[in-house]
Amino acid sequence: MNEVQPSQPAAPTLDRATALARIREAVGPAGWLDAPEDVAPHLADQRGLFTGACAAVVRPASTEAVAAVVGACAAAGIGIVPQGGNTGLVGGSVPFPGFDGILLSLIRMNTVRAIDPLNNTITVDAGCILADIQAAAAEADRLFPLSLGAEGSCRIGGNLSTNAGGVNVLRYGNARELVLGLEVVLPDGRVWDGLRGLRKDNTGYALKHLFVGAEGTLGVITGAVLKLFPRPRDVQTAFAAIRDPAAATELLARLREGTGDSVTGYEILPRVGIDITLQHVPDIVDPLDGRYDQYLLIELSGPDAAGGLRPALETVLEKALEDGLVLDATIAESTAQARALWKLREELPFAQTHEGGSIKHDVAVPVSRVPDFLREATAAVEAALPGVRVFAFGHVGDGNIHFNLSEPKQGWTTQAFLGEWERMNRVVHDIVVSMGGSISAEHGIGRIKKAELVHYRSPVELDLMRTLKAALDPQGIMNPGMVL
Amino acid sequence: MNEVQPSQPAAPTLDRATALARIREAVGPAGWLDAPEDVAPHLADQRGLFTGACAAVVRPASTEAVAAVVGACAAAGIGIVPQGGNTGLVGGSVPFPGFDGILLSLIRMNTVRAIDPLNNTITVDAGCILADIQAAAAEADRLFPLSLGAEGSCRIGGNLSTNAGGVNVLRYGNARELVLGLEVVLPDGRVWDGLRGLRKDNTGYALKHLFVGAEGTLGVITGAVLKLFPRPRDVQTAFAAIRDPAAATELLARLREGTGDSVTGYEILPRVGIDITLQHVPDIVDPLDGRYDQYLLIELSGPDAAGGLRPALETVLEKALEDGLVLDATIAESTAQARALWKLREELPFAQTHEGGSIKHDVAVPVSRVPDFLREATAAVEAALPGVRVFAFGHVGDGNIHFNLSEPKQGWTTQAFLGEWERMNRVVHDIVVSMGGSISAEHGIGRIKKAELVHYRSPVELDLMRTLKAALDPQGIMNPGMVL
Numbered sequence: 001m002n003e004v005q006p007s008q009p010a011a012p013t014l015d016r017a018t019a020l021a022r023i024r025e026a027v028g029p030a031g032w033l034d035a036p037e038d039v040a041p042h043l044a045d046q047r048g049l050f051t052g053a054c055a056a057v058v059r060p061a062s063t064e065a066v067a068a069v070v071g072a073c074a075a076a077g078i079g080i081v082p083q084g085g086n087t088g089l090v091g092g093s094v095p096f097p098g099f100d101g102i103l104l105s106l107i108r109m110n111t112v113r114a115i116d117p118l119n120n121t122i123t124v125d126a127g128c129i130l131a132d133i134q135a136a137a138a139e140a141d142r143l144f145p146l147s148l149g150a151e152g153s154c155r156i157g158g159n160l161s162t163n164a165g166g167v168n169v170l171r172y173g174n175a176r177e178l179v180l181g182l183e184v185v186l187p188d189g190r191v192w193d194g195l196r197g198l199r200k201d202n203t204g205y206a207l208k209h210l211f212v213g214a215e216g217t218l219g220v221i222t223g224a225v226l227k228l229f230p231r232p233r234d235v236q237t238a239f240a241a242i243r244d245p246a247a248a249t250e251l252l253a254r255l256r257e258g259t260g261d262s263v264t265g266y267e268i269l270p271r272v273g274i275d276i277t278l279q280h281v282p283d284i285v286d287p288l289d290g291r292y293d294q295y296l297l298i299e300l301s302g303p304d305a306a307g308g309l310r311p312a313l314e315t316v317l318e319k320a321l322e323d324g325l326v327l328d329a330t331i332a333e334s335t336a337q338a339r340a341l342w343k344l345r346e347e348l349p350f351a352q353t354h355e356g357g358s359i360k361h362d363v364a365v366p367v368s369r370v371p372d373f374l375r376e377a378t379a380a381v382e383a384a385l386p387g388v389r390v391f392a393f394g395h396v397g398d399g400n401i402h403f404n405l406s407e408p409k410q411g412w413t414t415q416a417f418l419g420e421w422e423r424m425n426r427v428v429h430d431i432v433v434s435m436g437g438s439i440s441a442e443h444g445i446g447r448i449k450k451a452e453l454v455h456y457r458s459p460v461e462l463d464l465m466r467t468l469k470a471a472l473d474p475q476g477i478m479n480p481g482m483v484l
Numbered sequence: 485m486n487e488v489q490p491s492q493p494a495a496p497t498l499d500r501a502t503a504l505a506r507i508r509e510a511v512g513p514a515g516w517l518d519a520p521e522d523v524a525p526h527l528a529d530q531r532g533l534f535t536g537a538c539a540a541v542v543r544p545a546s547t548e549a550v551a552a553v554v555g556a557c558a559a560a561g562i563g564i565v566p567q568g569g570n571t572g573l574v575g576g577s578v579p580f581p582g583f584d585g586i587l588l589s590l591i592r593m594n595t596v597r598a599i600d601p602l603n604n605t606i607t608v609d610a611g612c613i614l615a616d617i618q619a620a621a622a623e624a625d626r627l628f629p630l631s632l633g634a635e636g637s638c639r640i641g642g643n644l645s646t647n648a649g650g651v652n653v654l655r656y657g658n659a660r661e662l663v664l665g666l667e668v669v670l671p672d673g674r675v676w677d678g679l680r681g682l683r684k685d686n687t688g689y690a691l692k693h694l695f696v697g698a699e700g701t702l703g704v705i706t707g708a709v710l711k712l713f714p715r716p717r718d719v720q721t722a723f724a725a726i727r728d729p730a731a732a733t734e735l736l737a738r739l740r741e742g743t744g745d746s747v748t749g750y751e752i753l754p755r756v757g758i759d760i761t762l763q764h765v766p767d768i769v770d771p772l773d774g775r776y777d778q779y780l781l782i783e784l785s786g787p788d789a790a791g792g793l794r795p796a797l798e799t800v801l802e803k804a805l806e807d808g809l810v811l812d813a814t815i816a817e818s819t820a821q822a823r824a825l826w827k828l829r830e831e832l833p834f835a836q837t838h839e840g841g842s843i844k845h846d847v848a849v850p851v852s853r854v855p856d857f858l859r860e861a862t863a864a865v866e867a868a869l870p871g872v873r874v875f876a877f878g879h880v881g882d883g884n885i886h887f888n889l890s891e892p893k894q895g896w897t898t899q900a901f902l903g904e905w906e907r908m909n910r911v912v913h914d915i916v917v918s919m920g921g922s923i924s925a926e927h928g929i930g931r932i933k934k935a936e937l938v939h940y941r942s943p944v945e946l947d948l949m950r951t952l953k954a955a956l957d958p959q960g961i962m963n964p965g966m967v968l
Binding site: 116117118119120121162163165169170173174176177186190191192193194195196197198199200201202203204205206207209210212213214218229230231233249250253256257258259260261262302303304306308312364365366367368369395398399400436437438439440441442443444445449453457458460461464465467468470471472483484 | 600601602603604605646647649653654657658660661670674675676677678679680681682683684685686687688689690691693694696697698702713714715717733734737740741742743744745746786787788790792796848849850851852853879882883884920921922923924925926927928929933937941942944945948949951952954955956967968
């Protein structure tokens, strides 16, 4: 490893036309799309930031078919862009312009293969929609806790390939923590069957963790064994105005201690975010009477139907009111009230789209550094771009802040403001990295953060990643140009 | 990756004598042991099953010194066996006979570098003793939950390198799940600083998971950022006679639902195990009056001091008594009573040493298959070796059973019985693997399970592991001969 010298990729053993014909045969007529109108939806991301090209969209319906497709591509040196629900935010599931390989869509592989309530596992195809997996778990009286905005259309293979986060990470972990076993088609077309549903297994290297979060650059995830949990029967949702961001971290520690470590959601929202949401989104209610700088949306949940969380929550909040950490608070009295509180949080990013151009940062710092980060980063961007409006919100319980900047109210065009993106990146990410933080907490690298990754990561770490890529995909055919 | 062709290791650039002199200088007099009496304790495992050799025992006191040692070894092609507390059970931390490289002991790197209660993290040197880390966490009013028999002498670098399990896995996960960041000296002597204390960080491949569980074959872990949790303030311990092993999995699901998912310990013990423990170990009390085939040791714990776990536990146990899952039960009324129940469990393996030769299997199956496994494996070994006595106990909540066989009471010498180890392995492991299980749930592979790994793992999986080993350690100097 002293020098990264990928073994010279073997010259293709198959000509391109023959390979494409084999692929077409392997997936059948329903699995091959090459008419422009059929292909187009796969070649643009949902936000319309990226468009690309490909020779064909290929939609295999089985692991064997995926293996045949990848094997033919490997033999001919044809590039492969894997795609699930195509809901990613970093351009990782859309090919580059001029790409002449195949787009490998997993959407026809959408079967729940097995469910084992006593083992608390569910085995699924990679193309299953996240919400369908949640529903299958619920039918078996279990919880699959991965939950995020795109859950109605994102697919689990993409969730795993990007190590998706979402609103339940605090209690249940990221997608990585929710997977026990994987089935992967390797870059040479062989199938690795690692579909084990075990809580303990110390037999060699942790191969599954290589593929989770690799954004399709090391192989194609085709199936997974996922962890299930008892269903929550007691859910409490509260909304609290807090003294300042430091109060958020202090209150989190108290809540974890005082409620049996039952905090499943913990989101920070600034007053300015509530104001624009009230302004732009219908049917939003301001939960508290007064006006305060910072608020928390708090969710506790547990499987015990005896109802112990409500009094525990009240006790912690009352003490925090006495101590001045909390300035005012309300607890939802119904599921409808709880939904209304969550809606305020969920609509905030949408409301921001009405405020002109937005420069977004998905960052994380140690939970203890969140107050410092918010103070320093806000001051730094305001100094660097006078008039910029900071909307910082998100998963403060994990140290993950969506630090979004809206254009000044006067004196800027949207285009000119968005032209400041890279300069603002540097201002914000320098502070993040100085605190030992992450420049991509949950969205991944894809194409849009590649340059930032190279800028901030040590040469040793980049070299390690390149060594792994070269070892597993020496031809560089898997999701070419992404991540590294 | 079509064929595993590790890049040809470069010819050593440094002669051996110069390299050893550099190492000696890098670690200083206190870090270099070559007198036979000083070296000997490092060259045998604690059970006395393995002894080996080395050119010297090297004990660096800093990451920089480890890097200098490994760099010199890499330049001269000298092998390295990393060692922590040397408490492993698979011979992975002791060199082979005839080994002429160095034994790299981490025991002088034993500083707690930092603790951050609000971020719930502790940063430690790899040579810290596990119990010292638990104590440092407790001083900061936090819990570091990794707990196992050897905790008074094992060291965290070894715990991470073997992905240690223990008694709290059910609630807190294996060692792998408890590590947020790592510092690793790579096989070429460079330092990878991945000491990040983040809950969310999606910036490239999950490098830390490569080194956790790799048993020192991919690099030397020198430091780690570990997760902390709220301290349990409410701990309930119960002992229950159960109808059969199937009742154990059913009761576990009920307990997780009925107690806010607070089950932290869940161990199964057979009557025969209690009998030999009563017979051979002083001060052991039989917790229940009657005699039953199978028992459970149950521990619930949570951070809430309000005392809600006791009534929740009673409710679940009463219903299980009514339903016939539980035949009798007792709940500890004091810490002393709880300690006595745990002592019965902890002394069982010791009691077994008085029953002649023991053939051990550390296996896991899906939790739902534990009853089938116990029935089928017991019948199979009794048929294969009439008179053999099965002592199957352990972490049934994780599907992890220590399936230990004692020699028949008559007709066998210990030596002859132990000669059946490989044949018994095949009988037990065939059943484990047929159920999608693991032949090493928590102890690892080391040297004693290498042949079993090769026997049961698919060629694809073995090839993937070898590809990683060749990519990261092309000279094969890291813990040579272990795992693969």
